[in-house]
Amino acid sequence: MQADNASTTLPSTPHSATLLIHCQDRQGLVSRITDFIARNNGNIIYLDQHVDAQKQVFFMRVEWELESFAIPAADIADQFRQELAEPLAMHWQLHFSDETPRMAVFVSKLPHCLFDILARCQSGEWNIDVPLIVSNHPDLKPIADRFGIDYYVLPITPNNKQEQEAEQRALLARYNIDFVVLARYMQILSPEFIDHYPERIINIHHSFLPAFPGAKPYHSAYARGVKIIGATSHYVTSELDAGPIIAQDVVHVSHRDSVEDLVRKGRDLEKLVLARAIWNHTQRKILSYDNRTVIFD
Amino acid sequence: MQADNASTTLPSTPHSATLLIHCQDRQGLVSRITDFIARNNGNIIYLDQHVDAQKQVFFMRVEWELESFAIPAADIADQFRQELAEPLAMHWQLHFSDETPRMAVFVSKLPHCLFDILARCQSGEWNIDVPLIVSNHPDLKPIADRFGIDYYVLPITPNNKQEQEAEQRALLARYNIDFVVLARYMQILSPEFIDHYPERIINIHHSFLPAFPGAKPYHSAYARGVKIIGATSHYVTSELDAGPIIAQDVVHVSHRDSVEDLVRKGRDLEKLVLARAIWNHTQRKILSYDNRTVIFD
Amino acid sequence: MQADNASTTLPSTPHSATLLIHCQDRQGLVSRITDFIARNNGNIIYLDQHVDAQKQVFFMRVEWELESFAIPAADIADQFRQELAEPLAMHWQLHFSDETPRMAVFVSKLPHCLFDILARCQSGEWNIDVPLIVSNHPDLKPIADRFGIDYYVLPITPNNKQEQEAEQRALLARYNIDFVVLARYMQILSPEFIDHYPERIINIHHSFLPAFPGAKPYHSAYARGVKIIGATSHYVTSELDAGPIIAQDVVHVSHRDSVEDLVRKGRDLEKLVLARAIWNHTQRKILSYDNRTVIFD
Amino acid sequence: MQADNASTTLPSTPHSATLLIHCQDRQGLVSRITDFIARNNGNIIYLDQHVDAQKQVFFMRVEWELESFAIPAADIADQFRQELAEPLAMHWQLHFSDETPRMAVFVSKLPHCLFDILARCQSGEWNIDVPLIVSNHPDLKPIADRFGIDYYVLPITPNNKQEQEAEQRALLARYNIDFVVLARYMQILSPEFIDHYPERIINIHHSFLPAFPGAKPYHSAYARGVKIIGATSHYVTSELDAGPIIAQDVVHVSHRDSVEDLVRKGRDLEKLVLARAIWNHTQRKILSYDNRTVIFD
Structure with a gap:
């Protein structure tokens, strides 16, 4: 739903992208998110997820290589928002590896x-x-x-x-x-x-x-x-x-x-x-x- | 391909199942494995994966609740073998939560x-x-x-x-x-x-x-x-x-x-x-x- | 001055004796205590002392072998009290190594x-x-x-x-x-x-x-x-x-x-x-x- | 016997002196060393000793305030050598608190x-x-x-x-x-x-x-x-x-x-x-x- 602090400056050729996500837990979240990346030809180099069982909250960090990724870096945020973040009411951040904080x-x-x-x-x-x-x-x-x-x-x-x-x-x-x-x-x-x-x-x-x-x-x-x-x-x-x-x-x-x-x-x-x-x-x-x-x- | 030491005694109503997997790394592994579970109505309660980038080996541990899982406990090993383990040349173990070692x-x-x-x-x-x-x-x-x-x-x-x-x-x-x-x-x-x-x-x-x-x-x-x-x-x-x-x-x-x-x-x-x-x-x-x-x- | 909880049951041939002491700090305390032991032919096997500089309190633990000690085990407490503990207003405990708590x-x-x-x-x-x-x-x-x-x-x-x-x-x-x-x-x-x-x-x-x-x-x-x-x-x-x-x-x-x-x-x-x-x-x-x-x- | 690396530049008014000593263990060492300091009106602010029981070696570090010490800083090394270090065949170092290494x-x-x-x-x-x-x-x-x-x-x-x-x-x-x-x-x-x-x-x-x-x-x-x-x-x-x-x-x-x-x-x-x-x-x-x-x- 809301990109808490998605990066606004877009890299020309970042090495990798990282999504940080949390939302209400439900079945199939990992499957849907990793499918979004795999379908677009992204190679996952880090994935970790955590479920707060008591509060039923799902947390995930996933990082993938952008080299042969089908979606241009500049469009990833939009496409992720439409396909997954809004339908699933996610809080999320998208970061690129070449940002210097x-x-x-x-x-x-x-x-x-x-x-x-x-x-x-x-x-x-x-x-x-x-x-x-x-x-x-x-x-x-x-x-x-x-x-x-x-x-x-x-x-x-x-x-x-x-x-x-x-x-x-x-x-x-x-x-x-x-x-x-x-x-x-x-x-x-x-x-x-x-x-x-x-x-x-x-x-x-x-x-x-x-x-x-x-x-x-x-x-x-x-x-x-x-x-x-x-x-x-x-x-x-x-x-x-x-x-x-x-x-x-x-x-x-x-x-x-x-x-x-x-x-x-x-x-x-x-x-x-x-x-x-x-x-x-x-x-x-x-x-x-x-x-x-x-x-x- | 080979179930290293899959449990042979099958539980009547185990609470959860755990898969331990390692195989050569390739794109889409997490997506395919979690889809297998999600599609059959399993609720993942633990998932962690690791990639040895140097040796290109993928490791994963995933645990899911069996309560409403579509596949009977006794058939999970066979079905997982056919759908994923053999096609992807996985080493794998399947364990159930009610086993007492x-x-x-x-x-x-x-x-x-x-x-x-x-x-x-x-x-x-x-x-x-x-x-x-x-x-x-x-x-x-x-x-x-x-x-x-x-x-x-x-x-x-x-x-x-x-x-x-x-x-x-x-x-x-x-x-x-x-x-x-x-x-x-x-x-x-x-x-x-x-x-x-x-x-x-x-x-x-x-x-x-x-x-x-x-x-x-x-x-x-x-x-x-x-x-x-x-x-x-x-x-x-x-x-x-x-x-x-x-x-x-x-x-x-x-x-x-x-x-x-x-x-x-x-x-x-x-x-x-x-x-x-x-x-x-x-x-x-x-x-x-x-x-x-x-x-x- | 006061033996806080000196042992009352006296051993026949204990291996070693331990003194725990605290009192107001003053010059020469270590010298006087170790002299008491050395003069009576006791071989010190452990000595540590600490001074709380802020509160001017002296703490010491000293343990010595009794084998050739000139004072019989049963008389050490009395003699230490008279020679040092009372004159220097010490709080002290005397223990023997063969006590089983x-x-x-x-x-x-x-x-x-x-x-x-x-x-x-x-x-x-x-x-x-x-x-x-x-x-x-x-x-x-x-x-x-x-x-x-x-x-x-x-x-x-x-x-x-x-x-x-x-x-x-x-x-x-x-x-x-x-x-x-x-x-x-x-x-x-x-x-x-x-x-x-x-x-x-x-x-x-x-x-x-x-x-x-x-x-x-x-x-x-x-x-x-x-x-x-x-x-x-x-x-x-x-x-x-x-x-x-x-x-x-x-x-x-x-x-x-x-x-x-x-x-x-x-x-x-x-x-x-x-x-x-x-x-x-x-x-x-x-x-x-x-x-x-x-x-x- | 030998001052391994005693300081040669002598301070005008150092706050404290530190002796590091090791020698063969024998009865009465702590007593003799602390007596040397106490007798000359030095206030010990740190004392720790250790005996390697297996090898019968005695180690000690003692630090004392020099303010009212009877021996001038420049003479401490000589006097310690004559009174204790040589008779007892000690290895020793003398340091002053105002040295800057x-x-x-x-x-x-x-x-x-x-x-x-x-x-x-x-x-x-x-x-x-x-x-x-x-x-x-x-x-x-x-x-x-x-x-x-x-x-x-x-x-x-x-x-x-x-x-x-x-x-x-x-x-x-x-x-x-x-x-x-x-x-x-x-x-x-x-x-x-x-x-x-x-x-x-x-x-x-x-x-x-x-x-x-x-x-x-x-x-x-x-x-x-x-x-x-x-x-x-x-x-x-x-x-x-x-x-x-x-x-x-x-x-x-x-x-x-x-x-x-x-x-x-x-x-x-x-x-x-x-x-x-x-x-x-x-x-x-x-x-x-x-x-x-x-x-x-």
Whole structure:
């Protein structure tokens, strides 16, 4: 029915196309979708599906080679909509392998996640453009300069939040940004801001959610005496630290670890977990439904 | 073409059927298989497929409900063979959800894996029958007695191996055993024995294979000063500790750990890893190809 | 100053003695304690110390061989008290290596932790006596019978809790129990009960605390869409699921896992984490302070 | 007896001193060493010891505050040598907390470990100077330039190895380098080179050693069908990939992972494991003995 965020720029000769679909479960869905591809001479190189048996929802990710595909890339969306998506009331996205997503990074003062992201992009590990960094502090500008990326300082106070967020949104539009990563950005975005980018804002929270939401989770973890700490990456929703979880990981700690040790060990976790979330997002491996994620691997 | 080990006892009203398939990859396989099920009114509750792009091999596991399926359970194998398996030269297995696999356990003197297996079966965690335990030592007979399971002592010497293995095979036949688990059985089975049970003998090796194959891996791990030890469960082939790996896991160790500590920590790993392998095997989640396994999860 | 729970039964020829000490930090503590042992010809085989720099508390575990120790085992406690513990206002415990702790297990209907505990004791992996199992249900009596252990059914209702707990405490006294393990015991003990066994009741909670305390944590974890589930073993205090944490571990899960899968995967975690806590407790490796634990390893 | 690599530049007012000691085990060692510190008014802030019971070797790390220590920093080494090290035939190192180690990084073409190291140094996470990068390829010079670090290209051929290593050693001397990190440096150093820097060259190997030593471990891991891959950091000795292991970690993989996926997942492991090794080395937490390491934590 609705193409949630189908790509609008069409590739000349993309290598492959990926469909992400969810809809009410019914018999024959896989058969009809794979038949659509096979009939048009597409060679499936990835297929995974999942059924939420409790809620009777069907999820699918299918990727196929376009080389000898009978439908031109520019027409696939239309034809899929008519033949399958509308008749079967599907939510769907269509992506092409040669798209390069454009990511903005929001930071405050901590550099580790930003450094890790930029190193991955710059070394070619990720095929992602990062044209824009936004911060409420000037501290990390030297890093942006080092990588040649525009850096805007927009300090947030209780009084100027609305205007600054308007400015942020203008920047996101001007730089043609596809999605935003909060790389230890220490400000809470307003619901209005968040509503404009559904499932397009990824946060890293430095705890094993739902344990220790909010501020100073390492201090809380220390005080509680946990033997494991974690990090959680999730899509941002208007409820703080409560959006759909994309990735989590943990590391063992002991009584020898001070709060500073937890912060140090946690940094590595944060980098890793955020990187996995960004990878899965840009590889079109995530479907979000009912505040949970399906991560196709 | 060939039903590797299709079940011969047919259920009256099984809940679901599972097909495990592998064959040369070609366009339209998923479409044709799912169409076979959908056309006959089967509701797919699990589908996963994998393509080994390098070797051009297609793997699939599909499970569907039989309640309103148009083909009687007893006829599914024949019809699938004629319509799809033979024309497409598939290797395939068909299983029904109400089968209870019959497992024999081979042990020597160490009780931890045996205890764990029997506890899982006896508490109903697993739907597996264990009618037979075979050992080269009498030590664990009290445990078998405690659980009311027949226990045979067949000591192996360099001279009697052939006869004792003949006796073991006679027992496996008499007890109608589907597969064998070597739960820290300290004897090497002959190639003849192994050939009779392809992908039906599961071993637990107490190292992170291919590191430390053969005898005394914990001593070797200690001597090498590794910081992590592991356990590996695999199908037994005629090459020692070199069969297709089903499951592996590890635990961190330190300089404080003596060989005895490694043995102690390793015991828990061995239990867990062997249990995962048995679970996956009896849930029909494993396809083995070219000495590697596909584990559908 | 106070010997928290120094052993009263004195061994004839124990192999080693262990001191667990905590007190206000000050210069020279390690030197004075190790000098006490060295001067009396004791050979230290384990020494670890920890200083909580924030709270200025000193923790130490030291174990030494008694073979040629100048002070008879029966007099060590007195002499240590006079020379060091009283002058330095220490909290301390003295243990001997030949003590066999006596453990009671409380269960409800789930067998996996009980089976695991009994298998470890029966196979000689642990040197622990389990003379007593208490339950609010008769379901697991067959397991107790199988292992030849007395099993008492004391059903708890809102009206009879006080009497039943009195009966439980009478049993613990009669069986000369050192510590209690709640192996998925589904009742909340009263503060009066708990106060009688400080740091002597070990619980296993089936979540990664402080996430998901209380009832049905696997259901909550599923609803929240976490990518990792955990288990936590802790000393029981009067605040529910909030006592000092002894051990935690986790396992990765995915959208494919139903609540039933979480329960299944969690069972293995619960067994492992509870077993580690019991091991550390009986090896005298735990010091608890300010609702946190120091685990000497 | 011998101060293996006691620091020669003496600090004016270092915060703390650290002794790393190993020697034959005997009674009273801890007592004598801690008495030396306590008697001179030093406040111990870290003490850990370990005895290799099998080989009768004693290991210790002790750190104490120098603020009111009776012996001037410049005289501690002499006095410790006379009072304890010589009489007790100790191997020992003395370090001061205000030393900043100087590290050279050797690379080939892969940037991920180099980027990670430089980000940690530049952001102040590590207190390490990196004045020198050496490579057999020019590829990573732009990264060195970006961080303002001297980068030397010394291509290695079968014929020029001896001269190039002479040049490398001249550079290490000229830049006053304390230790070398091989951050995916694809050349094998000669025994002569290695002998000059005992326990001062740290390598990252992209497998779980001793599995898959040598070239192309990810390809070997894929071919063997392992379910877990690893990375290993170790001190370099003249035997390839066989030196004392400092740190290891692993990540789960599946049949879905191609060799390229293993390479991708392995990169994150390599970064983490190498970073942990560097951290432990520069925090003076490692003692190496008999091709094993003691890592004080």
